[in-house]
Amino acid sequence: MNRNQQHLTMPEIPMPGGYRSLPVLGFGTSANLPVGPEIVTTAVLQAIELGYRHFDTASLYNSEQPLGEAIVEAINSGLVQSRGQLFITSKLWCRDAHPQHVLPALKKSLQNLKMDYIDLYLIHWPVSSKPGIHEYPIKKEDLLPMDFKSVWAAMEECQKLGLTKSIGVSNFSCKKLADLLAIGKIPPAVNQVEVSPCWQQKKLREFCKSNGVLVVAYSPLGSIGTRVMENEVLKEIAKAKGKTVAQVALRWGYEQGIGVVVKSYNKERMKQNLEIFDWSLSDDECRKISEIPQSRASLGKDFTSPYGPYKTIEELWDGEL
Ligand code: A2P
Numbered sequence: 001m002n003r004n005q006q007h008l009t010m011p012e013i014p015m016p017g018g019y020r021s022l023p024v025l026g027f028g029t030s031a032n033l034p035v036g037p038e039i040v041t042t043a044v045l046q047a048i049e050l051g052y053r054h055f056d057t058a059s060l061y062n063s064e065q066p067l068g069e070a071i072v073e074a075i076n077s078g079l080v081q082s083r084g085q086l087f088i089t090s091k092l093w094c095r096d097a098h099p100q101h102v103l104p105a106l107k108k109s110l111q112n113l114k115m116d117y118i119d120l121y122l123i124h125w126p127v128s129s130k131p132g133i134h135e136y137p138i139k140k141e142d143l144l145p146m147d148f149k150s151v152w153a154a155m156e157e158c159q160k161l162g163l164t165k166s167i168g169v170s171n172f173s174c175k176k177l178a179d180l181l182a183i184g185k186i187p188p189a190v191n192q193v194e195v196s197p198c199w200q201q202k203k204l205r206e207f208c209k210s211n212g213v214l215v216v217a218y219s220p221l222g223s224i225g226t227r228v229m230e231n232e233v234l235k236e237i238a239k240a241k242g243k244t245v246a247q248v249a250l251r252w253g254y255e256q257g258i259g260v261v262v263k264s265y266n267k268e269r270m271k272q273n274l275e276i277f278d279w280s281l282s283d284d285e286c287r288k289i290s291e292i293p294q295s296r297a298s299l300g301k302d303f304t305s306p307y308g309p310y311k312t313i314e315e316l317w318d319g320e321l
Helices: 037-050 064-076 099-113 148-160 174-183 202-210 232-241 245-255 267-274 283-290
Strands: 012-014 021-023 025-028 054-056 087-092 118-123 164-170 190-194 214-218 259-262
Touching: 021 025, 025 267, 037 064, 037 267, 054 259, 064 087, 064 099, 087 099, 099 118, 099 148, 118 148, 118 190, 148 164, 148 174, 164 174, 174 202, 190 202, 202 214, 232 245, 232 283, 245 259, 245 267, 245 283
Parallel strands: 025 054, 025 259, 054 087, 087 118, 118 164, 164 190, 190 214, 214 259
Antiparallel strands: 012 021
């Protein structure tokens, strides 16, 4: 690797709660197709070299270990000076979303990551499942209602112990977030949800803003499928600006004042996705993007069940579809 390469200075957003700030563009490590651990390690090292500083993982993704290995190597080789220069997010999986399992689950994630703390720990989905069962998708009969109060209290304990600097949630509707804000002592710092030009989440973003919760976008390019990448409005803007559709979509996310987690293990695309900070979208382009027809890509059907807490996706998202 070329250590002399000029690093990009990644813009940051202040984190609610005052603990440091979030490097705006995060590097996602969930793979649509399962990839070997060495591919993740290589990609993360390349990403650090290119200037990514925020890495997103989860107990579910099987990427905690290779991410941790890459970070050890990056520090040992001087690619970054210390762990503190990186921002690491991981997530509590449904089977561990029971009060007595939260702390052990975080400790396991820390062991995988070879770290003594992470920066942000999120409840992955607003649903629990039978403890001890490692299956994805979760069997319909294994989905259980989450005891939000006691699970959140256990998350708060993790923060108090210093094992995570901040706590938050993922895939929470306005309603579920409002319920959590009412019962918790520490408010969630982040709600990580799907946000892209094709699912802009205006209502949720406004709700989060007025309640001091930072939104972090996943699937900013639409993830699997072509809705974002084949969108005619985005294509037209990209062509006019000499940018790619991915860059237009990521720049749009950045201009909304939210964090954005993008996934690619391809070095050229990893680099391209970072090249969004020295140009902007015009008012007219923003208006055109705001008129794109909206639909959710990540419906969360796997988390609905006739036996579980949410029978339908309407219930899962509290009608915010
Ligand atoms: P690849 O890994 O082959 O680069 P999202 O971040 O919305 O979840 O989308 C991830 C998908 O978008 C992956 O399939 C990834 O493919 C693809 N992708 C990421 N960056 C780009 C880019 N700059 N141009 C085209 N496709 C991209």
